[in-house]
Structures are given as structure tokens and as C-alpha cells.
Amino acid sequence: MARIIGGIGASHAPSMEHVYDAGAEVRESDEWAPLFGPFQEVSEWLGAVKPDRLVVIYNDHMDAFFLDAYPTFALGVAESYPIADEGFGARPFPPIAGDASLGWHIARSLVADEFDITICQELEVDHGVISPLPMVDFSESDSDWKIPIVPLAVNVNLHPLPTPRRCYKLGQALRRAILSYPEDLKVVVAGTGGLSHQLTGTAFGAVRQEWDQEFMRLLAEEPETLCDYTHEQLIKLGGTESVEVVNWLAMRGALPVAARPVVEAYYAHRIMGYGLAAYDAAGSPA
Amino acid sequence: MPTTPETSELSADYLRRLADVQPSDLPPELDLFDESTARRGIRLNKAAYSLKDAHQRDLFANDEEAWMEQFGLTDGERALVRARDWIGLWRGGMSIYVMVKLSGVTNTPLPEIGRQMRESG
Numbered sequence: 001m002a003r004i005i006g007g008i009g010a011s012h013a014p015s016m017e018h019v020y021d022a023g024a025e026v027r028e029s030d031e032w033a034p035l036f037g038p039f040q041e042v043s044e045w046l047g048a049v050k051p052d053r054l055v056v057i058y059n060d061h062m063d064a065f066f067l068d069a070y071p072t073f074a075l076g077v078a079e080s081y082p083i084a085d086e087g088f089g090a091r092p093f094p095p096i097a098g099d100a101s102l103g104w105h106i107a108r109s110l111v112a113d114e115f116d117i118t119i120c121q122e123l124e125v126d127h128g129v130i131s132p133l134p135m136v137d138f139s140e141s142d143s144d145w146k147i148p149i150v151p152l153a154v155n156v157n158l159h160p161l162p163t164p165r166r167c168y169k170l171g172q173a174l175r176r177a178i179l180s181y182p183e184d185l186k187v188v189v190a191g192t193g194g195l196s197h198q199l200t201g202t203a204f205g206a207v208r209q210e211w212d213q214e215f216m217r218l219l220a221e222e223p224e225t226l227c228d229y230t231h232e233q234l235i236k237l238g239g240t241e242s243v244e245v246v247n248w249l250a251m252r253g254a255l256p257v258a259a260r261p262v263v264e265a266y267y268a269h270r271i272m273g274y275g276l277a278a279y280d281a282a283g284s285p286a
Numbered sequence: 287m288p289t290t291p292e293t294s295e296l297s298a299d300y301l302r303r304l305a306d307v308q309p310s311d312l313p314p315e316l317d318l319f320d321e322s323t324a325r326r327g328i329r330l331n332k333a334a335y336s337l338k339d340a341h342q343r344d345l346f347a348n349d350e351e352a353w354m355e356q357f358g359l360t361d362g363e364r365a366l367v368r369a370r371d372w373i374g375l376w377r378g379g380m381s382i383y384v385m386v387k388l389s390g391v392t393n394t395p396l397p398e399i400g401r402q403m404r405e406s407g
């Protein structure tokens with residue numbers, strides 16, 4: 001049967017793509033090493049625990065989904081996920097391999113658990129997936145991705161949004177879906193987004209370092225506490241776009257409460273509070 | 287809410303949850319993309335979303351007026367696009383995520399949009 005061996009929480013941002021694409025010298029510069037060094041640690045941890053699949057909980061930025069029909073939760077069941085053109089031409093990465101069988105199983109399990117997701121047989125993934133992913137899962141020597149993914153998109157753009165508690169429960173349901181999959185697979189669940197950022201209005205660029213670090217502590221030690229926050233509270237604490245942190249909360253729901261980070265890093269820089277955490281769940285009781 | 291036989295079915299917990307999905311007590315510098323923005327901005331959002339497509343980007347570059355014509359933008363909305371009035375577009379209901387696509391085709395760096403946003407108060 002499939003197992004969940006760990007989790008990753010990671011910010012996503014176009015800035016991370018620009019820096020990654022600029023090459024090793026920029027990534028390792030004084031300005032960006034505080035972000036990219038910890039990603040390297042997570043990459044090494046992934047290399048050691050060797051997951052067979054990544055389930056990536058993220059949010060689209062109106063690259064795959066638009067306001068004509070905006071899904072609250074959308075699950076990929078494709079064999080392959082092309083890179084979306086976000087308006088500047090797609091980044092030159094090959095499509096990411098999927099696992100349609102696992103995707104369909106998760107779809108059935110989520111629906112059985114009363115999470116009525118939108119099921120996507122075709123899905124282009126945007127920087128919600130591919131700004132952090134190359135840092136931990138891309139082989140430059142093979143020019144290809146290492147681990148097949150199942151993407152799960154959460155609406156954090158168009159209010160009303162699913163509540164933090166609902167997203168945590170989604171993660172718990174995702175856990176059951178993975179544990180009931182008959183194939184012997186090791187799975188890591190990732191949640192991307194946040195932490196604090198504000199992209200509109202006079203507060204543009206505001207970063208809330210204290211709250212971001214408190215969020216990461218609560219996520220590790222008291223994830224249920226975060227379920228009681230409203231979107232209004234999260235927005236006041238971390239900015240309008242910081243509600244993406246519900247993707248981390250969904251990831252956390254898929255892990256045992258006793259799981260703890262093995263890598264944890266935070267870097268407030270320019271207009272973003274960048275967070276990164278890797279949780280080892282292999283030995284934790286559920 | 288007035289109490290009627292029907293509304294008495296609605297528990298306090300339900301009413302709190304209903305209120306919580308519509309943040310209503312945010313300071314003016316924090317804003318949402320919600321019903322009011324989505325309804326107001328539908329034309330502008332359709333227009334900017336189209337710029338995912340390279341053909342639409344070419345059309346924008348070659349004939350901005352013809353590009354706008356496709357989406358039934360109002361005269362006011364067209365003026366906002368022509369002026370690269372990012373605050374106005376935002377107030378007109380344009381999502382930041384499609385605004386980024388318009389910033390690309392107009393060669394506007396995000397810090398410039400940010401500067402306009404910060405100075406709009």
C-alpha cells in the first residue's frame with residue numbers, strides 16, 4: 001500500500017523562477033543564498049528519502065483556470081502536465097510526468113469523503129507548481145523532472161475561498177486517499193504559496209516577518225489552531241495574497257500531527273516572506 | 287436578520303460561518319477579489335487573461351485598439367488600458383494575476399506597478 005513519508009511547505013513566486021533561471025552564480029549570491037541554500041537541503045533530503053510520487057497542493061494564478069468557471073478544488077488526473085504560458089512564454093521545462101491511476105484513485109477517495117473536486121484530464125501548471133519544483137526535483141544533467149506528480153489546485157483567488165479548516169480537512173482526506181492506494185508507493189505531499197505578501201493597494205510590498213514565523217511554528221506544533229483563523233484574520237496578519245498559506249495547511253493535514261520539520265527556513269526579502277519547511281513523516285504515528 | 291419560522295432554522299454557528307467567507311472589516315489598503323470586483327472587472331479580466339496566448343500578445347503589440355475591441359471594453363476601461371493606469375485597472379476590478387500578463391506585454395516591471403499602488407492612497 002502507498003505511504004506518506006513526508007511533506008514540504010514552500011513559497012512560490014515568479015521571483016524564484018527568475019533567480020533559478022539566472023543560474024548557479026545568482027542562486028548562490030549573498031542576496032539569494034538564504035533562500036536557495038535551504039532548498040538545496042530539501043533537495044538532498046528528497047534524494048535520501050526517495051519518494052515515488054509528489055502530490056502538489058498549490059494555487060493557479062489564472063493560467064489554467066479563469067473566471068468563466070473557477071473551481072474551488074481541482075485535481076489533476078493526467079499522465080503529463082505541460083508548463084503554462086503565464087503571459088511571457090512558457091519556461092523551457094519539459095512537461096512534468098503525472099500518475100493518472102493515482103490521480104483517479106485520489107479523485108474517487110476525495111468524492112467518497114465528500115470533497116467534490118473538479119477532475120482535470122488536462123492541466124497546465126503555472127508558477128504555483130514550477131517556481132519551487134525545479135529547486136528540489138529537476139535533474140539538470142538529464143534535463144528532466146525526477147518524480148511524477150499529482151497536482152491539486154485550491155482556489156485562493158476568488159472569494160469565497162475554502163476555509164482554512166476545510167483545507168486542513170482536505171489534507172486529511174488526501175491522506176486517506178494515499179493510504180488506501182494499493183500500489184507500494186512512497187509519497188511526499190507538498191503545499192506551496194505564501195507566506196506574507198501584498199500585491200495590491202497602498203500596502204503593496206508589505207512583509208510580516210513575525211507573523212510568518214509564528215505561522216510556521218503553529219503549523220508544526222499546533223496545526224489545529226490555524227484552522228480557527230478566518231481569511232480576514234490571515235489577510236490582516238499577512239496581506240491579501242498571503243491566504244495561499246491554506247495550501248500549507250492542507251499539506252499539514254496529510255501528515256501525522258506528531259510529524260516535525262527536518263528543514264525549516266525563512267527569508268523576508270523585497271516584497272515576499274519566503275518560507276520553506278520539510279517534514280519527515282516516515283516514523284510518526286498518525 | 288428578522289426571526290421567522292424559516293430563519294430560526296439558521297444556527298448561530300451557520301451564520302458565523304456565512305459571515306466568515308466574506309471578509310468585511312478590512313482596512314482600505316487591503317482589498318479582495320470577490321463578488322464586487324469579479325462583477326465589475328469581468329471585461330478587463332477577460333482581456334488581460336487573453337494575453338496568455340502569443341497571438342493575442344502579437345495583436346496587442348501591433349494594434350492595441352483592435353485587441354481591446356474583442357472584449358467589449360467600455361470607453362473608460364479602454365482609457366485605463368491606454369494610460370497604463372494600474373491603480374485604475376485594479377479599482378476597475380482587474381485581478382493582479384491577469385494584470386501581470388498586461389504588465390508583460392506593456393513592458394512594465396512589477397516594481398512600477400507597486401510604486402503606483404503605494405502612492406495611490
